[in-house]
Amino acid sequence: MLRTPSGGVGHGTAAMDNGLMSIGTVLTLLRDEFPEVTISKIRFLESEGLIEPQRTPSGYRKFSPGDVERLGHVLRMQRDHYLPLKVIREHLDAVERGEALSLPSVGRQRDGEALCESEGPTVARIGRAELLAAVEIGEQELEEWESYGLITPLPEGVYDAEAVTVAGLVVELGRFGIEPRHLRAVKAAADREAGLVDQVVAPLRRHRNPQTRAHAEAQTKELAGLAVKLHAALVQSALGVRLP
Structure with missing residues (x-):
């Protein structure tokens, strides 16, 4: 949970004004959980409609605690789920309207x-x-x-x-x-694993019976899950580590 600072009034652009915060203060708060966030990132999220901070007569941004909380949700969904910004915006807007939605x-x-x-x-x-x-x-x-x-x-x-x-x-x-060029071998290995799974389920996918074709899709997911687990186990074994 993001916490807003308490105590007396600060000085300069980092000061809080009637509960509102400057972009510098917001950056300090967010960096506890998101060390790589920047002022440019916050401005970008504003330009994409994810937040709408108030503006002073001079044009300076002023963020409410609710704005900071929403920013935290946005950054968390990007970091943990890789959701597109459009999806994040629609999800948060729906939540604010009181709609009970599962995270996409x-x-x-x-x-x-x-x-x-x-x-x-x-x-x-x-x-x-x-x-x-x-x-x-x-x-x-x-x-x-x-x-x-x-x-x-x-x-x-x-x-x-x-x-x-x-x-x-x-x-x-x-x-x-x-670098991306180093990952070509990983992609090639994934393609070979996918090809192996496809060999097993291809006859079922071509079957006339709809139930058999549906079973093929379920079997594809199961085999894909097993292949991923095997790959992870082999990598851990080769490196001598155990992942949580």
């Missing part, structure tokens, strides 16, 4: 854990601009990732939900010096 299930999942339909709606397609904004990358970076096959647009030029997850993980790995 786009983004990070535990290894081998399949999402159930009962967990809430999924966002099946996102646009290119939304993908760029969700993981804060530029057009040139995305083009490079596409050239390595890490991310592939659908025929209509949009992306499936997993593209957000993949892009976010590529960004995180980049912080350790692992």
Whole structure:
């Protein structure tokens, strides 16, 4: 939970005015949980309609505790779920209207854990601009990732939900010096695993019986989960570590 500072009145742009805070104060509060957040990031989220701080007659932004709380929710959903900003905005707006909604299930999942339909709606397609904004990358970076096959647009030029997850993980790995070109082997291994699963379920998918085809989809998810678990176990064994 984000906490607003208490005590006397401060000085300069960081001072609180009748419960309202400057952007510098907000940045200090957020960095306890989000050390990489910047003033530019806060301004960007404002430009995308995620927050609407008040303005002084001189044009300075003034944030309420509610604005700070909403910013925390936005950053948390980006960090933990890789949700596009449009989805985050719609979700928070619905919550503020008093609608009881489950968090859209786009983004990070535990290894081998399949999402159930009962967990809430999924966002099946996102646009290119939304993908760029969700993981804060530029057009040139995305083009490079596409050239390595890490991310592939659908025929209509949009992306499936997993593209957000993949892009976010590529960004995180980049912080350790692992460049996109290094991940081509990972992509090739994933393609081989997918091909193995497809060999098993392909006959079922071609079956005339709708129930058999539905069983093929369920079996695909189960096999994919097992493949992910096996991959994780092999990596842990090779490195001699145990992940939580």
